[in-house]
Amino acid sequence: MVMLAEQIAQDILQSFSDYRAHFHRITAGAKARFELADWGAVQHASTERINLYESMCQDAAEALQRSVGESVHTSDLWLLAKQAYINLIVLRDDFELAETYYNSIYCRLFGHLQLDDQHMFIHSSMAGRIVDSGDEIYRTYYPVRGLQVMISTLLDDVAFDIPWENKRRDIRNIMRHVRNNMADEFNDAESTSIEVVKTVFYRNKGAYIVGRVRTQDKQLPFVLPLLNNEAGGLYVDTLITEENDVSVIFSFTRAYFMADVNVPSEFIRFMQSILPMKSVAELYSSVGFYKQGKAEFYRTFIEHLKNSDDELIVAPGIKGMVMTVFTLPSYPLVFKVIKDSFSSSKYIARSTVIEKYQLVKRHDRVGRMADTMEFTNFSFPRARFSDELIDELQKVAGSSVEIETDRVLIKHLWTERRMTPLNIHINEALANKDEYAVFHAINEFGKCIKQLAAANIFAGDMLFKNFGITRHGRVVFYDYDEIMYLTECNFREIPEALYPEQEMMDEPWYSVGPTDVFPEELHILTRCDRTVRKIFNELHQDLLDVKFWREMQNQVRAGNIMDVFPYRKVKRFLRN
Structure with a gap:
C-alpha cells in the first residue's frame, strides 16, 4: 500500500506541475497579446486559463481511477498518500497551490465526502512558512537624481516591444500628478524610495505597473495603467495613488489579472503590504489562482467562526425567487442556495441556474458582476444557525440541506461578497432626502447595465433588488439566474393594441418568445418613485429604446470591445 500511495502522490504532483506549466504559458502570452492589441485573444486566454484548472484536475482524477481501480477509494491509502505528497512538495515555493490541487483531485474521487484534515489539506501542512525566493520581486528606484530621471528609468525598465506614443508627455503628466498629490512624500529624496513589482499586470485592454512609495514613516500604493493606442503606440493613461482607488482595480467584480508570478506567496505578502484591507483570498484570486483563493477563504472563515459568536441569519432584503440567501453579520459574505422549487414566473431548471453562475465565472465581469465561489458539502456548526434560518432552509431548500445535532451540511452553495441591495440603498436615500445618493445610485x-451589455451580457431581471452597491459606491449585478448573452436576445418593440381592451388584459396581447426582450417594459423599474423616474429618464432613457440594444448587439457581433476603466474617467491624463 505504501508504494501505491507514493505513486498516487507522484501522479498528482506531475499533474500539478503540468498545470503550472500551462498556466505560465497562457499568462506569459499576455504581453504579446497586449502589444498586438489582440483583444479577442485576451478574452479567449482568460477563459482558457480558468477552464484549465477544472479540466486538468478532472483528467488527473480519471487517470488515477483507471490506474488504481476501486482501491483508489480506500481511506487508509489516502492517509499514506497525503504524507507522501507532503514529502514531495516540502521544498516547493508554490507548496500552497500544490496542496489545493491535491484537495481538488481528492474531492473528485470521493464526491466531496470524507473531508477531513487527515486525508486532505483542510489546513496547510506548512502553515506559517515564509518563502523567500532570494530574488526580489520588485525593483527599487530613488529620486536622488531627480523625479524626471527616476520616472524615465522606471518606464524604460518595463521594456515593451512597441514604442511610446509620447514618453516625454507621459513623464510630464506623472510629475504633475506627484507634485499635486504626493509632494510631502518626495520632499526628502534621501529617505524616499519607489518599489515596483517586476511583473506587469495585464487585464482586458490594459497593462498595469504596480508598486509602492516608501518613506521613513509610511508606504503608499500606486498603479500606473498603460494602454495601447492600437496604432502601435504605448501611453500612460493615469497614475492611481489613493488606496481605495487601487483597491477597486483589484476588485472582486473584475476579471483576473494575467501576472507572471513565480512565487505566489511572496507576491501576496507584497500586495498585502500596500492593500492591507484586501484578504489573502482576494489577492490570490485577483491573479488567477481562484482555487487557492477559495481554500484561503475557507480557512479564514473556519477561524472566524471560532472567534465569533453571532448567528447565521436570513440575509436582509427581498427574498429571491430562485435562491435563498443567508449571511453571518460579522463576516462580509453571503451564502446562496438554490431553492427546491421556483416561482411560477421563473421558467428555468436547477441545472440552468448552475450554468449561469459558471458562465459568470468565465466571462469578463467588467467591474459589474460579483465573483463567486462554489462549494459542495459545506459544513457549518448547527449552533450558529438562527431558528428562522433553519426553518427557511428546511422550507425552501430541504433537498440541499442535512441538519444534524451538531452541524448543518449544505450540499451545494455559492459564496459572494455582501453588498447593500440597491433597492434598500435607494429607499434609505429617498427617506433621508439625500438627492445626491439617489442620483449617484441611479x-x-x-x-x-450598459457596461454589461458592451461585454455581451444582458442582465435579464433588472429589478433594483438584484443589484448591490459596494463600499466604494459602485453598483454591481449579483443575481444571475436570468442572464444571457446579449447577442442571443431578440429585442422588440411592443406592438400597438388593436383595441383599448387589449391593453387592460392581464396577459400580453402579443406573442412572446423565450429570447424576446421589450426594452419599453423597463419603465416599470421607475414607477416606484417620481424622483427615481425623473433621474433615470434624464440619464438613461436610451435603455428604453430598442435602437440602443440593437446597436449594442451590432457592436458586440463586430468584435468591438468597449473600454471599461477600473478608475474614474476624470482621473485620466490629457494626451495633448
Whole structure:
C-alpha cells in the first residue's frame, strides 16, 4: 500500500506541475497579446486559463481511477498518500497551490465526502512558512537624481516591444500628478524610495505597473495603467495613488489579472503590504489562482467562526425567487442556495441556474458582476444557525440541506461578497432626502447595465433588488439566474393594441418568445418613485429604446470591445 500511495502522490504532483506549466504559458502570452492589441485573444486566454484548472484536475482524477481501480477509494491509502505528497512538495515555493490541487483531485474521487484534515489539506501542512525566493520581486528606484530621471528609468525598465506614443508627455503628466498629490512624500529624496513589482499586470485592454512609495514613516500604493493606442503606440493613461482607488482595480467584480508570478506567496505578502484591507483570498484570486483563493477563504472563515459568536441569519432584503440567501453579520459574505422549487414566473431548471453562475465565472465581469465561489458539502456548526434560518432552509431548500445535532451540511452553495441591495440603498436615500445618493445610485445602475451589455451580457431581471452597491459606491449585478448573452436576445418593440381592451388584459396581447426582450417594459423599474423616474429618464432613457440594444448587439457581433476603466474617467491624463 505504501508504494501505491507514493505513486498516487507522484501522479498528482506531475499533474500539478503540468498545470503550472500551462498556466505560465497562457499568462506569459499576455504581453504579446497586449502589444498586438489582440483583444479577442485576451478574452479567449482568460477563459482558457480558468477552464484549465477544472479540466486538468478532472483528467488527473480519471487517470488515477483507471490506474488504481476501486482501491483508489480506500481511506487508509489516502492517509499514506497525503504524507507522501507532503514529502514531495516540502521544498516547493508554490507548496500552497500544490496542496489545493491535491484537495481538488481528492474531492473528485470521493464526491466531496470524507473531508477531513487527515486525508486532505483542510489546513496547510506548512502553515506559517515564509518563502523567500532570494530574488526580489520588485525593483527599487530613488529620486536622488531627480523625479524626471527616476520616472524615465522606471518606464524604460518595463521594456515593451512597441514604442511610446509620447514618453516625454507621459513623464510630464506623472510629475504633475506627484507634485499635486504626493509632494510631502518626495520632499526628502534621501529617505524616499519607489518599489515596483517586476511583473506587469495585464487585464482586458490594459497593462498595469504596480508598486509602492516608501518613506521613513509610511508606504503608499500606486498603479500606473498603460494602454495601447492600437496604432502601435504605448501611453500612460493615469497614475492611481489613493488606496481605495487601487483597491477597486483589484476588485472582486473584475476579471483576473494575467501576472507572471513565480512565487505566489511572496507576491501576496507584497500586495498585502500596500492593500492591507484586501484578504489573502482576494489577492490570490485577483491573479488567477481562484482555487487557492477559495481554500484561503475557507480557512479564514473556519477561524472566524471560532472567534465569533453571532448567528447565521436570513440575509436582509427581498427574498429571491430562485435562491435563498443567508449571511453571518460579522463576516462580509453571503451564502446562496438554490431553492427546491421556483416561482411560477421563473421558467428555468436547477441545472440552468448552475450554468449561469459558471458562465459568470468565465466571462469578463467588467467591474459589474460579483465573483463567486462554489462549494459542495459545506459544513457549518448547527449552533450558529438562527431558528428562522433553519426553518427557511428546511422550507425552501430541504433537498440541499442535512441538519444534524451538531452541524448543518449544505450540499451545494455559492459564496459572494455582501453588498447593500440597491433597492434598500435607494429607499434609505429617498427617506433621508439625500438627492445626491439617489442620483449617484441611479446613474451607476444605468452604467452597470450598459457596461454589461458592451461585454455581451444582458442582465435579464433588472429589478433594483438584484443589484448591490459596494463600499466604494459602485453598483454591481449579483443575481444571475436570468442572464444571457446579449447577442442571443431578440429585442422588440411592443406592438400597438388593436383595441383599448387589449391593453387592460392581464396577459400580453402579443406573442412572446423565450429570447424576446421589450426594452419599453423597463419603465416599470421607475414607477416606484417620481424622483427615481425623473433621474433615470434624464440619464438613461436610451435603455428604453430598442435602437440602443440593437446597436449594442451590432457592436458586440463586430468584435468591438468597449473600454471599461477600473478608475474614474476624470482621473485620466490629457494626451495633448
